[in-house]
Amino acid sequence: MTYDLTVIGTGPGGYVCAIRAAQLGLKVAVVEKNKTFGGTCLNIGCIPSKALLAASEKFAEAEHDLPAFGVIVGKPSLDLKAMMKHKSDTVAANVNGVAFLLKKNKVDPFIGTGTITAPGRIEVTAADGGKQTIETKAIVIATGSDVAPLPGVTIDEKDIISSTGALELAKVPGRLLVVGAGVIGLELGSVWRRLGAEVTVVEFLDRILPGLDAETAKQAQRMLEKQGLKFVLGHKVAKIEKQKTGLKVAIEPSAGGAASEIEADVALVAIGRRPYTEGLGLENAGVALERGRVVIDDRFATNVPGIYAIGDVVRGPMLAHKAEDEGIAVAEILAGQHGHVNYNVIPSVVYTNPEIASVGASEEELQAKGIAYKTGKFPFSANGRARAMRATEGFVKFLADATTDRVLGVHIVGPFAGELIAEAAVLMEFSGSSEDLARTCHAHPTLSEAMKEAALAVDKRAIHI
Numbered sequence: 001m002t003y004d005l006t007v008i009g010t011g012p013g014g015y016v017c018a019i020r021a022a023q024l025g026l027k028v029a030v031v032e033k034n035k036t037f038g039g040t041c042l043n044i045g046c047i048p049s050k051a052l053l054a055a056s057e058k059f060a061e062a063e064h065d066l067p068a069f070g071v072i073v074g075k076p077s078l079d080l081k082a083m084m085k086h087k088s089d090t091v092a093a094n095v096n097g098v099a100f101l102l103k104k105n106k107v108d109p110f111i112g113t114g115t116i117t118a119p120g121r122i123e124v125t126a127a128d129g130g131k132q133t134i135e136t137k138a139i140v141i142a143t144g145s146d147v148a149p150l151p152g153v154t155i156d157e158k159d160i161i162s163s164t165g166a167l168e169l170a171k172v173p174g175r176l177l178v179v180g181a182g183v184i185g186l187e188l189g190s191v192w193r194r195l196g197a198e199v200t201v202v203e204f205l206d207r208i209l210p211g212l213d214a215e216t217a218k219q220a221q222r223m224l225e226k227q228g229l230k231f232v233l234g235h236k237v238a239k240i241e242k243q244k245t246g247l248k249v250a251i252e253p254s255a256g257g258a259a260s261e262i263e264a265d266v267a268l269v270a271i272g273r274r275p276y277t278e279g280l281g282l283e284n285a286g287v288a289l290e291r292g293r294v295v296i297d298d299r300f301a302t303n304v305p306g307i308y309a310i311g312d313v314v315r316g317p318m319l320a321h322k323a324e325d326e327g328i329a330v331a332e333i334l335a336g337q338h339g340h341v342n343y344n345v346i347p348s349v350v351y352t353n354p355e356i357a358s359v360g361a362s363e364e365e366l367q368a369k370g371i372a373y374k375t376g377k378f379p380f381s382a383n384g385r386a387r388a389m390r391a392t393e394g395f396v397k398f399l400a401d402a403t404t405d406r407v408l409g410v411h412i413v414g415p416f417a418g419e420l421i422a423e424a425a426v427l428m429e430f431s432g433s434s435e436d437l438a439r440t441c442h443a444h445p446t447l448s449e450a451m452k453e454a455a456l457a458v459d460k461r462a463i464h465i
């Protein structure tokens with residue numbers, strides 16, 4: 001079988017790349033070792049976690065928030081099986097959707113592990129051991145990432161779990177210990193906290209969400225603490241021991257010092273993810289890796305002609321939309337166009353309640369680069385729609401170049417932050433200024449008025465504070 005392009009992996013990077021290449025007239029195949037398409041994101045990542053976040057948020061609303069709206073439903077009870085069914089149905093609808101789209105675009109699927117035996121040749125080994133060989137002009141590696149292990153700790157996905165186990169728990173743990181106050185720790189910690197678990201998050205650094213604008217992270221921490229999440233910052237987990245019932249977790253200050261103990265029923269290891277290249281045969285083909293990631297140039301090409309790579313397996317943030325945009329860009333390059341990704345404008349969202357969203361530079365990054373900037377901040381407590389929704393915690397913060405007023409970063413913690421950030425991304429993609437946004441009419445009463453007000457605040461002329 002001969003193709004113009006074969007994509008290995010059908011996560012958001014791989015399947016989007018395949019569809020775009022097919023749209024542009026290439027003859028395309030995909031190779032996927034999992035039973036379903038969609039990769040980490042659709043099967044065990046973005047989609048199931050958001051289904052459980054949405055469901056557990058409804059539970060928390062019914063438990064804590066509805067009476068203040070005059071809606072009395074009594075104490076809610078949890079049907080975890082039904083909640084998990086909602087999650088599985090959501091995943092099934094999405095992965096079936098990808099199967100439909102691949103078919104519609106005449107992309108040929110090969111189910112099995114893809115191994116590059118030489119440039120232009122892939123051997124596919126099915127679960128039953130059957131082998132097929134694909135000849136292809138170009139190969140795009142889109143094999144994604146896997147859970148980073150905690151040295152000395154064995155993940156059994158029952159008592160000591162990764163994000164995958166945290167999406168499958170059969171009952172609400174009494175005490176959940178989360179290792180790592182990153183995105184997974186906060187999102188999945190929130191899910192189980194809302195459903196009744198006591199959640200303690202142990203974080204190596206002295207702050208949560210490293211990389212996020214520090215003031216925004218601090219505000220988010222305060223709000224999560226109000227919901228009952230406990231943070232032990234500046235500590236690392238040294239050992240997790242299984243006892244007759246529960247776990248004994250030894251933690252140590254990151255800077256050194258005396259160890260202490262925490263008891264838990266379940267421990268979630270969420271200390272990051274690492275690129276996944278097992279079984280790909282990169283050594284046969286001579287593809288260079290750096291710290292486990294496939295090395296690429298700015299056209300997604302590896303050091304071996306005809307082999308490209310995108311998504312979590314290459315440099316940059318491990319985000320589904322970054323993988324998708326790289327998939328589109330490399331497909332366009334392979335079809336002779338000029339695909340490209342603007343890495344300065346990749347939004348990131350943490351789907352806690354309230355959401356935390358960010359695009360562009362943080363204050364710390366601007367300070368480190370010596371870039372002079374102006375700040376405009378607006379609190380949701382002064383936004384009419386947020387008051388009507390009883391969702392007044394948080395703020396929007398604009399960072400604009402002190403001389404040109406060009407927007408360099410936007411950080412939001414508050415209701416629907418993940419939706420609001422798209423406006424900032426569009427503004428920044430067009431090299432917009434805070435003045436541009438401030439002069440754009442925003443519908444009233446909407447949360448997006450907080451964006452306009454923060455943009456006005458850059459020039460100290462917000463109306464409602």
Ligand code: FAD
Pocket residue numbers: 008009010011012013014031032033034037038039040041042044045046047049112113114115142143144145163164184276278279280310311312313318319320321322323
């Ligand atoms: P993946 O999605 O990892 O797909 C790789 C695919 O390659 C897999 O299907 C795998 O089976 C296949 N594969 C690997 N090796 C081979 C081989 N040799 N042969 C054949 N097939 C192979 N990102 C967001 O942007 N938003 C979120 O809300 C979000 N939530 C997340 C929640 C969780 C719990 C997790 C774990 C991750 C989350 N992410 C989120 C990150 C997101 O899932 C990844 O950034 C994204 O999936 C990366 O896409 P990818 O195409 O590079 O790889």
Ligand code: NAI
Pocket residue numbers: 150179180181182183184185187202203204205208209210235236237269270271272273317318319348349350351
């Ligand atoms: P992460 O990199 O976001 O956070 C890991 C945290 O663990 C960091 O704060 C780090 O300092 C801490 N840590 C590392 N070693 C530690 C130790 N020994 N003890 C205590 N703390 C330790 O990684 P996470 O949360 O596992 O997520 C992986 C990736 O998946 C993210 O980087 C993100 O790219 C992606 N993701 C994205 C989501 C989104 O966009 N909403 C949701 C979930 C995951």
